[in-house]
Amino acid sequence: MDIGKIVQALVDRPLQSEENHSLINRRKEIRSLELLIKYQPFGIFGISGETGIGKTTVLNVLDSGDIKKLSVSLIHRDNRETILYDLLFSLSNLLKKDSTGKVSAIAKETEEWIVEQVSIIKGASLGFSLFGSGGGSIEKQKMPRFNVFAAHEKLRTLLETLVMNYGKVLLVIDELDKESKQDVINVLDSLKLELQQDKLMVLFSLPYGIYRDYRQDRMKWNESGNLENVIKDVVFLSELTDSDIRELLLKRLGNLTSWFRPESLEPIVSFADGNPRDALWIAQKVVFDNAGAKFISVSDANESIKKIVREYMGDLALTEIQRKTLKVASDFSGNKEELLDLLKSNAIKRTTSYSTIERLTTLGLLIERNGTYRISGKAKVFLNTSQRKLSEQSGI
Ligand SMILES: Nc1ncnc2c1ncn2[C@@H]1O[C@H](COP(=O)(O)OP(=O)(O)O)[C@@H](O)[C@H]1O
Ligand SMILES: [Mg+2]
Structure with a gap:
């Protein structure tokens, strides 16, 4: 595969006025x-x-x-x-x-x-x-x-x-x-x-x-x-939807999807949290990480992203409560009150929840957009990698 072509297709550059056909949403x-x-x-x-x-x-x-x-x-x-x-x-x-x-x-x-x-x-x-x-x-x-x-x-x-x-x-x-x-x-x-x-x-x-x-x-x-x-x-400008990001990547890749398969874009879409620059950045990283491969499978993409997250977020030490909050809320989407209720029903005290939510938001692991909270795609990968690291350490 000509890596140069793919990297070029995914380059991070603002669209010019004559490129408005490539504009998503x-x-x-x-x-x-x-x-x-x-x-x-x-x-x-x-x-x-x-x-x-x-x-x-x-x-x-x-x-x-x-x-x-x-x-x-x-x-x-x-x-x-x-x-x-x-x-x-x-x-x-x-x-x-x-x-x-x-x-x-x-x-x-x-x-x-x-x-x-x-x-x-x-x-x-x-x-x-x-x-x-x-x-x-x-x-x-x-x-x-x-x-x-x-x-x-x-x-x-x-x-x-x-x-x-x-x-x-x-x-x-x-x-x-x-x-x-x-x-x-x-x-x-x-x-x-x-x-x-x-x-x-x-x-x-x-x-x-x-x-x-x-x-x-x-x-x-x-x-x-x-x-x-x-x-x-x-x-x-709020974040794009997941399907917008998917469309953006597919448009950029054009006929290169025989190498970078459409289904392998899913982990990238999740990681991007609606930000096109993040999507292009991580997609390029995944390409470089798999430069020698015949094509990129979903698990290749997942593994590359985990590796990158480990490299960038490896130093992040979370408390037990922070970790539990991320796990409990991993599919949550709703306002603060609803999030507090969810945490309470999982035996996390309200006073603790307040400071945890604040801290996780500062770290970018919890995303708040116009009053709606959800766990970031990066946090999900991070949780995944660090859990495995812990279980490896403890021999489970
Ligand atoms: N609506 C969109 N459709 C297609 N590509 C987009 C869209 N918005 C942003 N991008 C791409 O995302 C990247 C970041 O966009 P840019 O305009 O530079 O963001 P900002 O100026 O807000 O930092 C660029 O590579 C750009 O081509
Ligand atoms: Mg700009």
């Missing part, structure tokens, strides 16, 4: 976003969800219709200044080839300005490190600083020109989902004046936790909440 979420883009006059919006769930993919395949769509990724997110410069640079770099003369002229000028600014600062800091004072410390006040004021002004002008020439514009800003809630708020806060202008729609990818905070802020459950002041709406 997400119709509802894409429709919500498209309605927002079409009918909201302006504002900052978000797409949120755990990492690997498909945010970049959805942003890429999103069709903005007649509305001009611009996509940038924020790479340098160390602080407010670098974020501002990064956004300004990415945008002007993208727009300098724009067919509208006015837009491309301003974009070119902006890009040159940033490059110049950066080289002044780089040159200066290099100078300081070469000729710095004998004391060793760089005198910060003498260092040239980013001209933040001018940068804000340039961003505003660039966006205004864009809107003036194109009418409504959709600006997609990806990669903010890698940041903490506080950092996201900082970024939005520092850019909100420029980004909130008529006919400008801005769509950010946001971290998983933001969605819950955003909902609570909207409902005024948080005293100090302020997300709703900046973000107008958030579309949440």
Whole structure:
């Protein structure tokens, strides 16, 4: 079997807009976003969800219709200044080839300005490190600083020109989902004046936790909440279903399923817990682990996954109660109250259950999604491997 072909088919890469035939599900979420883009006059919006769930993919395949769509990724997110410069640079770099003369002229000028600014600062800091004072410390006040004021002004002008020439514009800003809630708020806060202008729609990818905070802020459950002041709406990507994940893998594999048999995908589907990135990752691991085989059987896949789980989770030591909870609840799906009842009927005290549930959720062994609890696919494999290890040790 040509392993290269299979690995390539399973590579983890966000889908591009022309690959929307490979998109699984997400119709509802894409429709919500498209309605927002079409009918909201302006504002900052978000797409949120755990990492690997498909945010970049959805942003890429999103069709903005007649509305001009611009996509940038924020790479340098160390602080407010670098974020501002990064956004300004990415945008002007993208727009300098724009067919509208006015837009491309301003974009070119902006890009040159940033490059110049950066080289002044780089040159200066290099100078300081070469000729710095004998004391060793760089005198910060003498260092040239980013001209933040001018940068804000340039961003505003660039966006205004864009809107003036194109009418409504959709600006997609990806990669903010890698940041903490506080950092996201900082970024939005520092850019909100420029980004909130008529006919400008801005769509950010946001971290998983933001969605819950955003909902609570909207409902005024948080005293100090302020997300709703900046973000107008958030579309949440929940996990895919098992059959979605199965379909995704089958689509990716195409006619390679004579080697990677459809039935052998089941342990992978279970492991993935609805996360496409996890599915692709573990599938590739299984392929490498069976590189020499004639084909991958269900038990081959199971054995490979166990091996990988042992490697990644081997250090995890669970208490007897935690282990029992996982075992008792292995096929459970329901709310917290129902889970507590189940544990109680298995002689686990309510007070113990509370802390156990919390701990197992933190470890990712118990999954809570919108109030529904279930044991993760990884936990099931883990339980399986560690049980066997115990019985091997005790000679059973
Ligand atoms: N709905 C989907 N249909 C097909 N493939 C998907 C879908 N969602 C995600 N993927 C795949 O899963 C992986 C992770 O998706 P990505 O968009 O990068 O997630 P995120 O940006 O949320 O971290 C990528 O390899 C992507 O191709
Ligand atoms: Mg992404």
